Amino acid sequence: MKEALKFPDGFLWGAATASYQVEGGIENNDWAAAARAGRVVPAGIGIDQYNRYKEDFALAKSLGHTCHRISIEWSRIEPEEGKFDMAQINHYKQVLQSLHENNLVPFVTLWHFTLPEWFAQKGGFRKKENIGFFVRYCAFVVAQLKGHCKNFATMNEPMVYSSMGYLWGQWPPFEIFKVEWYFKVVFNLIRAHNQAYNEIKKDNPEVLVSLVKHNIYMHVSPSSRFNLVYHVACRLSHWWWNEYFLNKTSKHLDAIDINYYFHSEYGKSAKHIKSDMGWDLYPEGLYHVLKHAAKYGKDLRVTEAGLADEKDQFREQYIKSMVENVHRAISEGTPVKGFMYWSLLDNYEWSHGFSKKFGLIAVDLETKKRTVRHSAYAYKKICETNAVITD
Ligand code: BGC
Numbered sequence: 001m002k003e004a005l006k007f008p009d010g011f012l013w014g015a016a017t018a019s020y021q022v023e024g025g026i027e028n029n030d031w032a033a034a035a036r037a038g039r040v041v042p043a044g045i046g047i048d049q050y051n052r053y054k055e056d057f058a059l060a061k062s063l064g065h066t067c068h069r070i071s072i073e074w075s076r077i078e079p080e081e082g083k084f085d086m087a088q089i090n091h092y093k094q095v096l097q098s099l100h101e102n103n104l105v106p107f108v109t110l111w112h113f114t115l116p117e118w119f120a121q122k123g124g125f126r127k128k129e130n131i132g133f134f135v136r137y138c139a140f141v142v143a144q145l146k147g148h149c150k151n152f153a154t155m156n157e158p159m160v161y162s163s164m165g166y167l168w169g170q171w172p173p174f175e176i177f178k179v180e181w182y183f184k185v186v187f188n189l190i191r192a193h194n195q196a197y198n199e200i201k202k203d204n205p206e207v208l209v210s211l212v213k214h215n216i217y218m219h220v221s222p223s224s225r226f227n228l229v230y231h232v233a234c235r236l237s238h239w240w241w242n243e244y245f246l247n248k249t250s251k252h253l254d255a256i257d258i259n260y261y262f263h264s265e266y267g268k269s270a271k272h273i274k275s276d277m278g279w280d281l282y283p284e285g286l287y288h289v290l291k292h293a294a295k296y297g298k299d300l301r302v303t304e305a306g307l308a309d310e311k312d313q314f315r316e317q318y319i320k321s322m323v324e325n326v327h328r329a330i331s332e333g334t335p336v337k338g339f340m341y342w343s344l345l346d347n348y349e350w351s352h353g354f355s356k357k358f359g360l361i362a363v364d365l366e367t368k369k370r371t372v373r374h375s376a377y378a379y380k381k382i383c384e385t386n387a388v389i390t391d
Contacts, residue, residue, distance in 0.1 A: 004387045005327045012338030013383035016069035018112035021347040022049040029075040030120035030172040041353030047363045061102040064383030068104040071112035089144045096148035106149045112156040125188045138196040154196045157214040158189040190248045197252035208254040215242045217263040217285030224267025234266045259304035260286045276308035283321035290329040306342035308356035315375035323388045
């Protein structure tokens with residue numbers, strides 16, 4: 001029998017984006033430098049949200065959204081070491097103003113993967129002595145924008161960032177299996193978050209500071225349940241990938257933001273439908289990562305969950321199933337306060353360039369025309385009714 005699963009009053013619904021992936025026209029960060037060196041696809045003007053944010057936010061509103069996640073581009077705010085660009089601060093104030101005009105509660109991430117070139121050239125987060133630059137930038141931006149936003153996350157997916165740049169060599173600085181540097185970066189990011197938290201809260205106790213954590217549901221397949229090696233490997237990976245960073249930062253968090261894309265099954269895995277990224281669609285994993293993150297005793301928000309699906313054939317069902325899993329977690333007492341689909345629009349998917357289509361809204365790269373996908377209307381129903389109807 002069909003049943004409406006109601007969400008708590010005030011639950012926030014929306015979508016997420018990140019500066020370098022949507023804004024266009026950013027030429028002085030490490031990704032732009034990598035593009036010039038021919039190592040990644042250039043982002044160029046991309047989908048040009050820098051100039052089209054009003055249109056995009058009006059679309060989000062028309063789709064029933066009540067919140068929206070963006071990030072601030074460090075290389076715009078501090079294009080040279082110690083030189084802060086107030087024109088760019090004013091730009092982001094207008095962006096936030098536009099979110100408010102569309103009744104979208106803003107969630108701001110201060111750093112989403114891209115580094116100003118000058119910071120990258122100094123060795124980035126590999127060097128402990130560079131942490132102070134990040135802390136100064138975070139405190140500056142929050143002090144400037146706090147009148148327009150209450151929820152700030154210091155950083156996006158530190159574990160992903162460290163491994164893609166220092167183990168797998170796929171993202172700047174393209175280091176392959178530099179294990180020592182990898183650990184240094186992880187430990188420095190922990191310090192960077194904690195110090196930024198203290199610095200922000202010292203002068204702005206009224207804002208809420210979180211970090212955005214990419215967690216994976218790790219499990220042993222039923223057919224391998226007696227395999228001790230799998231259990232140990234699963235437990236260790238879970239501890240390192242999902243827990244370690246949060247264990248070390250939990251005293252410096254007002255809330256925890258969770259991004260969910262993967263499960264990792266040890267042993268013989270059942271076959272699952274895959275997204276255009278080749279990733280299993282495993283919505284029940286979201287329930288498990290939320291249940292786990294609840295142990296830190298903070299409010300949780302799903303700040304990313306989504307799929308690349310150019311044909312829009314699986315998106316509607318996948319969103320619905322994820323939302324049902326969020327509901328299940330909430331009904332068992334997990335304090336989840338919002339859900340933000342990744343992403344509002346098709347955008348620059350890092351080393352894949354513009355080839356992967358995560359958007360609720362498709363974008364024609366030539367004309368920049370936005371076209372709402374069918375699945376976005378199904379999500380709209382969920383947002384507007386604050387409920388999901390089970391099959
Ligand atoms: C990142 C996004 C990215 C998405 C899809 C997340 O890990 O925060 O920037 O586009 O995954 O790969």
